[in-house]
Amino acid sequence: MKHTLLxxxxxxxxxxxxxxxxxxxxxxVVVADNLEKGHRAAVHPKAAFREGDIRDATFMDAxxxxxxxxxxxHFAAYSLVGESVSDPLKYYDNNVGGTRAALSAMAxxxxxxxxxxxSAAVYxxxxxxxxxxxxxxHPQSPYGASKLTMEQMMAWCARAYGMRYVSxxxxxxxxxxxxxxxxxxxxxxxxxxxxxxxxxxxxxxALEIYGDDYPTKDGTCVRDYIHVCDLARAHALAAxxxxxxxxxxxxxxxxxxxxxxxxxxxxxxxxxGRPIPHKFVGRRAGDPAKLVASNGKADRALGFSxxxxxxxxxxxxxxxxxxxxxxxxxxxxxxx
Numbered sequence: 566m567k568h569t570l571l572x573x574x575x576x577x578x579x580x581x582x583x584x585x586x587x588x589x590x591x592x593x594v595v596v597a598d599n600l601e602k603g604h605r606a607a608v609h610p611k612a613a614f615r616e617g618d619i620r621d622a623t624f625m626d627a628x629x630x631x632x633x634x635x636x637x638x639h640f641a642a643y644s645l646v647g648e649s650v651s652d653p654l655k656y657y658d659n660n661v662g663g664t665r666a667a668l669s670a671m672a673x674x675x676x677x678x679x680x681x682x683x684s685a686a687v688y689x690x691x692x693x694x695x696x697x698x699x700x701x702x703h704p705q706s707p708y709g710a711s712k713l714t715m716e717q718m719m720a721w722c723a724r725a726y727g728m729r730y731v732s733x734x735x736x737x738x739x740x741x742x743x744x745x746x747x748x749x750x751x752x753x754x755x756x757x758x759x760x761x762x763x764x765x766x767x768x769x770x771a772l773e774i775y776g777d778d779y780p781t782k783d784g785t786c787v788r789d790y791i792h793v794c795d796l797a798r799a800h801a802l803a804a805x806x807x808x809x810x811x812x813x814x815x816x817x818x819x820x821x822x823x824x825x826x827x828x829x830x831x832x833x834x835x836x837x838g839r840p841i842p843h844k845f846v847g848r849r850a851g852d853p854a855k856l857v858a859s860n861g862k863a864d865r866a867l868g869f870s871x872x873x874x875x876x877x878x879x880x881x882x883x884x885x886x887x888x889x890x891x892x893x894x895x896x897x898x899x900x901x
Contacts, residue, residue, distance in 0.1 A: 567593050568808055569634050570636050571636070573598075574602075575612070576596060581603070582742060582794060585742060586794070595632050598641070599617060602643075604894040606898050621666075626674075634674075636678040639667060648708075660711035660714075668718060681716065681731065684712045685734055685817070687712050688709075689709065690703070696817065697817075698862055705853060719813075720813070728813075734818065735858075736788065739758045740882040741882045748885075761830055762837065772841055772844075781854055785827050786852060795872055803816070814866060821860045832876050
């Protein structure tokens with residue numbers, strides 16, 4: 566029997582890649598997105614699409630009434646760390662308010678399974694690296710704090726309403742679907758790899774590197790990168806785990822290896838085959854020095870480990886997308 570999965574925020578970067586993964590697995594997929602950040606063209610044509618805001622109770626009621634949903638995968642959240650520091654209420658309204666509305670609709674319609682797109686930002690500045698799931702939770706930004714609150718809401722709803730959840734705390738998503746069919750298209754773009762490639766393509770004058778005085782080997786931040794297609798596969802495995810009766814749990818998703826900003830810059834220059842103009846600016850609020858995942862738990866429970874482990878291969882897939890579609894999804898419709 567086919568399962569039906571409702572993907573909240575399924576027109577976004579990670580959401581759209583997860584939709585493609587689920588369609589490829591033969592699932593019935595429904596996407597709900599208000600298209601504030603996402604792109605209609607990024608959604609696989611075999612998925613049903615409904616445009617609307619998950620904070621709208623009438624919209625959510627209609628969704629659950631129209632489709633017999635077996636599991637929800639929740640990507641619908643704002644994710645800019647710096648913006649969250651300057652406008653925290655925006656993040657609590659959208660991220661926490663949206664999750665409250667989604668969980669309320671699930672409870673009303675008897676839907677018990679949810680996979681949540683969480684973040685390593687819940688850890689803040691870690692006390693140990695690699696970071697285990699049981700590490701102290703001390704987010705350094707309203708974005709990270711909102712993700713932690715969303716996790717806590719799910720835990721209380723699991724206790725009160727019999728829901729089961731998997732929270733996937735992932736580190737830095739990167740890359741694109743092989744062949745460059747879909748990829749990352751944010752406005753504004755805050756992620757390192759696409760911004761490096763934008764500078765390589767002349768779409769921006771220079772890559773800005775935030776801080777060169779961190780306590781790392783070259784003074785720049787260290788991050789753990791995981792390919793977006795691996796993230797998509799992990800969400801599919803987590804959904805199956807819940808639908809097979811698995812208990813609520815939390816998993817890190819990362820490669821277990823960290824790279825400095827300067828190392829990413831060098832790798833991006835190799836992939837692009839050209840120098841990338843860059844400049845150093847001040848630190849960005851809310852950025853920890855080093856975030857690397859301890860990722861063995863997901864392997865043991867979900868059977869998940871990253872398939873794409875070379876940072877050069879990750880960047881190469883992103884380059885194929887950005888070089889092939891310098892305007893992103895503007896005027897572009899993938900030939901699925």
